[in-house]
Amino acid sequence: MDYVIEFIPQIARGLNITISVLIASALFAYIMAFFSGLCRLSNNVIVRKFTGFYVEIFRGTSLIVQLFWLYYAIPMLFGIQLGSNWWVGVFAIGLNYGAYLSEVVRTSILSVAQGQYEAATALNMSRFQRMRIVIFPQAVRMMLPEFGNYTIQILKGTSLVSLIAMSDILYYGDILRGSYQQQTPIIYGIVLVLYFILALPLIWLTKKGEKIAKKGVAS
Amino acid sequence: MDFTYWSWDTFLEALPFVLQGLGITIGLTFSCFVFALVFGFVWTFLQRIQNKYIKAVVTFIMEFIRSTPPLVQLFFIYYALPVLPVIGVTLHPFVCAVIGLGVHFSTYIGEIYRSGIESVDKGQWEAATALNYSTKDKWLRIILPQAFPPTIPMLGNYFIIMFKEVPLASTISVGGILFMARTFGSEHWAYLEPITIVGILFLLLSYPSALLIKKLEKKINHRFNTSVMTKNTNA
Numbered sequence: 161m162d163y164v165i166e167f168i169p170q171i172a173r174g175l176n177i178t179i180s181v182l183i184a185s186a187l188f189a190y191i192m193a194f195f196s197g198l199c200r201l202s203n204n205v206i207v208r209k210f211t212g213f214y215v216e217i218f219r220g221t222s223l224i225v226q227l228f229w230l231y232y233a234i235p236m237l238f239g240i241q242l243g244s245n246w247w248v249g250v251f252a253i254g255l256n257y258g259a260y261l262s263e264v265v266r267t268s269i270l271s272v273a274q275g276q277y278e279a280a281t282a283l284n285m286s287r288f289q290r291m292r293i294v295i296f297p298q299a300v301r302m303m304l305p306e307f308g309n310y311t312i313q314i315l316k317g318t319s320l321v322s323l324i325a326m327s328d329i330l331y332y333g334d335i336l337r338g339s340y341q342q343q344t345p346i347i348y349g350i351v352l353v354l355y356f357i358l359a360l361p362l363i364w365l366t367k368k369g370e371k372i373a374k375k376g377v378a379s
Numbered sequence: 380m381d382f383t384y385w386s387w388d389t390f391l392e393a394l395p396f397v398l399q400g401l402g403i404t405i406g407l408t409f410s411c412f413v414f415a416l417v418f419g420f421v422w423t424f425l426q427r428i429q430n431k432y433i434k435a436v437v438t439f440i441m442e443f444i445r446s447t448p449p450l451v452q453l454f455f456i457y458y459a460l461p462v463l464p465v466i467g468v469t470l471h472p473f474v475c476a477v478i479g480l481g482v483h484f485s486t487y488i489g490e491i492y493r494s495g496i497e498s499v500d501k502g503q504w505e506a507a508t509a510l511n512y513s514t515k516d517k518w519l520r521i522i523l524p525q526a527f528p529p530t531i532p533m534l535g536n537y538f539i540i541m542f543k544e545v546p547l548a549s550t551i552s553v554g555g556i557l558f559m560a561r562t563f564g565s566e567h568w569a570y571l572e573p574i575t576i577v578g579i580l581f582l583l584l585s586y587p588s589a590l591l592i593k594k595l596e597k598k599i600n601h602r603f604n605t606s607v608m609t610k611n612t613n614a
Contacts, residue, residue, distance in 0.1 A: 216586065217582065220581060220589070221578050221581040222543035223543075224549075224557065225577050225581060226578070228561070228574050229575065229578055232564070232570035232571055232574050236384040236571045312446050315446070316446070316447070319448035319450045322450075323550065330448070330450065330454075333451075334454075342462055344458050348455040348458065349455075349459075351451050355451065356447050359447070
């Protein structure tokens with residue numbers, strides 16, 4: 161028990177990295193999701209194909225490979241420094257889950273009933289108005305549970321940034337393991353519990369999102 | 380933009396080296412998948428026990444495993460299991476990866492089984508009872524034959540998802556393609572080419588399988604005219 165009290169503050173030092181990467185990459189993923197989800201519904205073939213290419217590349221390979229690729233390859237290939245490893249992590253996680261979420265955005269918009277499109281057209285709305293006033297608000301409601309689920313996935317994904325030398329909670333856990341071999345179960349137990357505590361509000365929000373998505377829908 | 384850092388010589392040198400790990404990556408994917416398929420049954424079975432305390436505990440454990448990172452779970456099994464008192468055992472890294480990833484994904488698979496069973500129409504249960512089927516016959520002849528087929532495409536999707544999570548095992552020194560690429564990188568101080576090869580290999584394998592699953596899904600939906608809705612089963 162003494163060890164638990166001793167370890168918690170040490171591991172919790174990584175919380176600011178874990179939480180900041182979580183928030184930044186989640187926001188980045190949401191932006192990518194709406195942007196590319198809407199691009200894939202564009203009338204322009206080039207825009208559609210290009211975003212389709214992005215989505216398939218990032219859905220087809222794994223996050224850890226993308227993370228290492230961005231970490232090793234981008235500076236060498238293009239001579240760009242992304243600034244810091246924090247940005248590499250945020251970019252990798254954001255681009256990866258942005259690709260998954262863009263499919264959620266796309267399918268939700270497509271699942272809005274055809275009658276809604278026709279009614280909006282009949283009311284003489286422009287294409288943009290139709291999307292903004294009629295289709296989008298209905299589609300967003302359906303997206304909420306999936307966005308909640310994927311945010312939990314993003315939280316799980318943030319643990320990977322410890323592999324590119326970011327000092328998140330897993331990183332501090334690994335360092336402690338070096339000096340307290342015999343207490344390894346306690347150390348990783350604390351790390352797991354901390355991740356679960358971070359996930360709890362997200363789980364709650366997901367449940368809430370499911371309720372909102374179901375409300376007032378006949379089925 | 381200049382590509383002077385890209386070297387085709389290194390690429391050709393790295394390619395056979397990285398490919399050595401392909402067998403392990405694919406083998407690990409299949410092992411994890413089979414483990415998760417079997418262990419998923421355990422969760423489904425435990426969830427069906429009609430005792431609210433057991434149910435609450437099982438749901439909590441599943442939620443805990445599902446919402447914590449598989450990477451930490453792998454580390455727990457690899458580093459912490461050997462020093463645990465009484466049950467402490469040192470396992471081969473490959474076995475650690477199978478158990479770690481297998482248990483993680485079995486919670487999702489269990490959820491899929493549950494949704495499949497719940498999608499069977501209530502009338503079928505009642506009819507089976509009315510026809511005086513034994514519990515064994517009810518499950519084997521009425522419920523499972525209807526519950527299983529709609530879950531096949533979802534299980535297939537999870538196969539691909541697991542394939543993409545398997546490189547996590549490189550962190551506990553399982554010699555898959557990512558591990559090979561990083562070994563090559565540290566030996567030759569050239570990471571760009573081997574990591575790119577790994578990315579291409581993943582695309583080459585997962586994209587066609589995803590198309591195949593989509594086709595299968597269409598076929599099964601057409602045949603059974605059902606689609607099972609699941610919540611909380613994304614990874």
